Amino acid sequence: MYNVKKKKSLEILYSVMAQLSVIMALFVWLFAIAPFSYYRQEWTDDVLKFVHTCNIINPIVFAVLLAVTLICAFKLKKVGKPSTAMVCSAIIFVVSIVIRVNMLGTYQWSDAQLYYTQMDRIAYYPNGILFDTFKSGFIFGHISHGFIFVTMLGQLFNVPNAMGFQYSYMVMGAVAAVCLFYIFKKIFPKKKDYVSAIAAFIVSIHPIFLGLSTTIHMEYPLAVLFIYVLCAYLTQKYVLMFFWLIMLGTCKETGAMMAFSMLFFIVVYEIAAYVKKSGGIKDLIKKLKPGHYVGFGIFLIACVAAFIKIINIPMWGGNKIKDVLKLGGEGTMNFQFNSAHFMMKVRQLFVLNFSWLWLLILIACIVICIVVPTVRKNKAIDVRVFSFILIQYFVYTFFLLFFLEAKQTRYNILSDTLFLLIVMVMVIRVLEAEKTYICVSAVMGLLAFVETFITIDPVSLTVFTRVNTGKIPMVWTAATRNELEYMDTNVGDFGYYNYQYTYMDKAVDKMLDRVDYQGWYRVVSSFVEQTEDQFVNPDLLWDSVNRVRTYKKADGEVNLHAIQRLYYMEEVVFLDHRAIYVEIPWSRNHTEDALLALGESYNIDGPYTVSEGLACSLTYYILYRK
Known part of the structure; x- marks a missing residue:
């Protein structure tokens, strides 16, 4: 004993x-x-x-x-000797790293550029975050302590383009894939390890989860931290669970919401399990001593006090959480039913990136479970674990559908990832034959992986507004094709739903490399209005040695060159003796007028085209003063 x-x-x-x-x-x-x-x-x-x-x-x-x-x-x-689970974990981790390492180098645009600027400032001047941690841990009114911590794990790393955060996100994503493997093992404790490994890998390459893993928004770390908390809880690693809960709870208000949701239902599930283990409520009450009541009372009071404190802290855009939680009202900082927002989110959640196919598979699996007796009686699934995941999915999806500020597609990362996880659970539940499961999983995995890099989903291309890339089009998720056939200006955050948008930046780098750019060209963009394009950020310099753009400061380094960018209608007469006119495919509606105007003062050499496979192509012209 x-x-x-x-x-x-x-x-x-x-x-x-x-x-x-x-x-x-x-x-x-x-x-x-x-x-x-x-x-x-x-x-x-x-x-x-x-x-x-x-x-x-x-x-x-x-x-x-x-x-x-x-x-x-x-x-x-x-x-x-390493177990089968450890071998599967190692394979998943290595494959995930190999995939993600080829995605490094994505430039930051729209909201991501704003977040990058703030993280850059914190890295240069960390006094506030080190010596006044609570007050300095807010970015644009969002609670960000956990986000800052996991981002700095990479941002302080010396890399040529000054985007070290992508390395920490890469490793975090690979570890999350391993965590998904252990989550599936808990859902299906009697299944072979390879079954869980395949499912975990497919979920980890969801187009939005993998595709946005190189951007510096809070939503990607939020999804990863959620997976960490879930895995730690299910594997009874409670020290890690509370650490990741703190990180999740301080990664935007949505992270705080999910941290509270998880903690609340963890307590509920653990109490229910303890009651069951004790033989019921009556038997439990007999066993409890005064100290148990006091301890639980202190815990409950602490939770209520923390909740009251947090909801009164100005966070989301300076708004207190208690005001954000109100139902109805004016503006977008509250929960209410708005038909336009609701339908937009439904399309994003259940159509985009083959979600319509995952939904059909889920419905088919549910029907099979109901109709086929042998499948219905199968007890392979751990209902307790699966129900906990379902509850968290519904909590976050409810937020997306009814919180009007959650418009952008990136907000969907956690919901989309959990949805594919739920679908894979049902696929495993229904498909007992190993060969059938492997074949179905292979098709799903292949579609998800390709969709990550190129928009091949025919339904998405049919439903959403298209974006001309010069090759296979992207989509703009804020509108349908009935509302707007083609997007002809900056795609912004609504165009960031997989990795395809990044290829335009790769094409620009290829163009700058081809012309051996060293600061002696002015770049004239096909954009007319003061909107964002691939040259909008003056701090993004061309490194003529490493042949990429970088966020590093020049500081006298002769190999770093600012890109002097103008619009064709502005100050054309002040262009250098040579320049480049660049036609961004999704904003080429002024190209003919621009070339006609520029032709009065310049000899035009071109067009030249650079392509990034099937993802995009870029056309440019070299201008020489007459």
Whole structure:
């Protein structure tokens, strides 16, 4: 009996120390890369001293935690031949990294550009976030402490284009894919590991989850952190669960909403499980002692106090959460039924990126479960785990459908990911034959993967407003083709629903490389109005050595060149003796007029075309002064 208790205590110690080691490893990494960051040149002595101190303390603490973990592991004989689950995890992680590493380098536009600017400022001047953490942890009125932390894990990393955050997001996405594998294993505890591995991988390559993994919005980290919390809870890693809950709860107000939703239903589910284990409510009441009531009362009071405190903090655009939670009212910062918004979100959630196909598969699986007795009686699924996930999906989807400010497609990342997870659960539930499951999964995975990079979904292309790319069109998710046939200006956030929009930037880089741009050309854009195009950001410089654009400051480096961009109707007479006219495909409605006007002063050489496969093409003309 004594040995059993001792082993149990050792198991608990091992689990706690291992989880604390993971958390501590993040801080070790963050402060270890800080002294080598190019942001360091702007840091004050206080910041440098703080970083130096952390680089002494953090490794010591980590070494102690790791040593205790390893000692416990040896005593418990946990070191041995890797299990099938570990092999599957390693394969999923490596494949995910290989896919994502080829997606690095995406430039930040629209709202992402605003967030990048703020993160850049925090990295240059971190005094506020280090020494006044709570007040400085808000970005554009959004609570952002968790977002800042996971982003800085990469942003301080020295990379040529100054978008180090993409590296931390890449690793986070790969780890999330592994977490999805363990989530599926909890839903189907009796299924073979490869079944869960296939399903997890398919969910991890959902076009919006994978496609927007290189942008610096809060919605992608939010979805990843949600997966971390869910996995930690289901695998009983409660230390990690609370750590990720804090990160999730401070990653925008939507993250706080989901953190509270998860915590509330975790408590409900655990109480229900404890009541069942105790033989019912009557038997439980008999076993409870006064200390249990006091402890639960303190916990309940703490939760209520925290909830009241948080809903009174000005967050979303300066609005208090309690005001945002109101039903009805004027404006968009509240919950109400608006038919136009509701239908737009329905199209985004259940049509875009093959969602209509996932919905049909889900309906078919439900019908089979109802009609076929053998499938209906199959008890392979853990209903408790699956119902918990369903509840979280409905909570977030309700928010999307009725909160009018949640217009942009990026808000759908978590809902879309959970929806595909639910569909894969039902596919596994229905398809017992291994070959059939593998074939169906292969088709779904292939469609999701290709859709990530090129919009091949025929229904999306039929329903939504199209965007001309010069090759396979994209869609603009704010309107239907009946309302607007073609989008002819900046696509903005409504054009960011997979990875395809990034190829226009790759085409621009290819053009700058082809003309050997070193600052001696003015770039004249086909955009007429003061709207965003691929040259709008003056801080995005061309690196003539690495042949990419970068957010690094020039600071006298001769290889970094500003891109001088004008519109063709403005100050044409002040162009240099040579220039480039660039035709952005989704805004070419003024090209003929522009070339006619420019032809009066310039000899026009072209057109030249650069293409990025089937994703897009770009046309440009080189202008020489007559």
